[in-house]
Amino acid sequence: MREYLPILIAGAIIGVFTALFLVAYAILKRHKEDMTDRERNMSDKEIVTRLLAYARPYWKRFVAVFFVMLLSIVYDLISPLLLAHIQDVIKQEPTFDLRYLFGVVAFYAGVLAVSLICTYVQAMILQKTGQKILSQIRLDVFTHVEKLSHEQLNNIPVGKLVTRVTNDPNAISFMFTNILVTLLKNSMVVVGILVVMLAVNYVLTLMVLCFVPFVVLFTVIFRQFSRRVHRQVSNATTDINTYLSENLSGIKITQIFNQEEQKMQDFVTRSRKLRKAKYNRMYVFGVFRPMVYMLFISSQMCLFYFGAKGYIQDTSFLGQTITSYTLVAFYGYISRFFNPIQTLAEQFDMLQRSFASAEKIFTILDMVPQVVDEEDAMELDEIKGEIEFKDVWFAYKPGEWVLQGVSFHVAPKQTVAFVGSTGSGKTTILSLICRNYDIQKGQILIDGIDIKKIKIASLRKHFGQMLQDVFLFSGDIRSNILLRSEGISDEEVWEACRYVNADSFIGKLENGLDEVVRERGNNFSAGQRQLLSFARTIIHKPAVMILDEATANIDTETEVLIQDSLEKMKNIGTMLVVAHRLSTIQHADNIILLSKGKILEQGTHQELLHLKGRYHHLYTLQYNKQQLQNS
DSSP states (O other): OGGGHHHHHHHHHHHHHHHHHHHHHHHHHHHHHHOSSSSOOOOHHHHHHHHHHHHGGGHHHHHHHHHHHHHHHHHHHHHHHHHHHHHHHHHOOTTOOHHHHHHHHHHHHHHHHHHHHHHHHHHHHHHHHHHHHHHHHHHHHHHHHHHSOHHHHHTSOHHHHHHHHTHHHHHHHHIIIIIHHHHHHHHHHHHHHHHHHHHHOHHHHHHHHTTHHHHHHHHHHHHHHHHHHHHHHHHHHHHHHHHHHHHHHTHHHHHHTTOHHHHHHHHHHHHHHHHHHHHHHHHHHHHHHHHHHHHHHHHHHHHHHHHHHHHHTTOEETTEEOOHHHHHHHHHHHHHHHHHHHHHHHHHHHHHHHHHHHHHHHHHHTOOOSSOOOTTOBOOSOOOOOEEEEEEEEEEETTEEEEEEEEEEEOTTOEEEEEESTTSSHHHHHHHHTTSSOOSEEEEEETTEEGGGBOHHHHHTTEEEEESSOOOOSEEHHHHHHTTOSSOOHHHHHHHHHHTTTHHHHTTSSSGGGOEEOGGGTTSOHHHHHHHHHHHHHHTOOSEEEEESTTTTOOHHHHHHHHHHHHHHTTTSEEEEEOSOGGGGTTOSEEEEEETTEEEEEEOHHHHHHHTSHHHHHHHHHHHHHHHHHO
């Protein structure tokens, strides 16, 4: 019994660690059951299945990698036998043949060289294929985000979307370029090594296999902890990206109100949360890897204990003869048997990170767009610009009606203005016409066709929108006017600029249309940005133009230019205008006054003044205020 005492001690140590892991696993499972809806749990099988769908178009490349991998596996299987054979050759002193030894060594070197070449080819194929797969994932996420409705986009922070399109696909790359192939290769290596080990000495092989259940158990437990901490890291990273995206965009407001210290504290709080999550991931991984290494060392100790004992005493061990050849071969095979498991331990961190990131990506991809084309939706090559609302009801939140039974008609090429207090539903009407949202009740018609029967892209291409807050992209003036449209010459661009009076300031710029536009166009004034938005609208020849407070935040001199541009633009097509300053819409063909989602009055400027109603009251107030300012 005493001779087996070292083995019993090693077994007791492994048993203690196993018990501790099982207790920790039970606690985690109990805590996980309490967190019902706080985390989404997508199974690994579902994640792998959906990711493999991206790899399916490149199956020929993966088959090629498989055959290249088979060649590299040969080295793992025969190298321990070659080393053991070389050791035997060296021991044969009377019959030692140096030339034979050189031949065996040369053969070993050749096998190693082939393995290295195969590894290089395999890596190159996987890296190129992996980048193509990642590009497709990024494209799918970006395309899907573009299909989401305005309401859905309003509920998702921009920083979160940026993380889904950039960081998360990068985390998945390791799966396609390494993990999947490594798992397959290691599985084949383990099976091959077991076959060879059984052929060499089945008793020592069974001894090694006694450690396998513990490896499997540790891996299963680690997977649960690792999945959890990776989700925490992913959430904390998203939180920081969201915070940075919002606060760097609004840093001027932070400086104006002297809130730099407060914002710094908020950032430090989020940064510490991310640091803590990464520490937790490091601790989990730091425990698992030594545990696997402990099992590897324990198996080698048992090999040397039993093997050397049998070899030194020149006896068989459980009916199997142990020679120096057996010891050397098994020492090499045990290393190669546990090496795939240790490699898996090294890569399991990235595997769980890939799963956590994939889960986040699929959460976005699984969002069903709220505004979609109907199956029988049609294409409209051109429209006249006739618009009609029939008893339209709409609410952003159930039960909180923004529009209540709104009905009106707009004839082609008419100019219709919407006025009313904040929250009366003016901007909502403009959003509904473009199907940024879908109405709950009623009907909206374009040229007598329900807009739900028209493809969204076909509908929106006939609209040109000029908003109060003009968004310009980084680039130059030309790209912001064209929005990447092809087949439009510079002369046509200049013609559109002259039409809306934008040439008055573009011509004074050093680089003209090539003048650099910084982020959000912050190197241009509000009036200049508005004139650029007019030119952008005109050059796309819309049948319906929408102006939402387009003259609200501009100086008087620029307003004169914009008003002149608006007069010209009336001749292009139907124009829908939202304005607070009633003086800017006096020449509209129809003015619709809204209050709490209902139409109170409508008619021309003179007709509404003659009614002596709400419009007359608002106009009188604004007129008197203007007179006071002028005096």
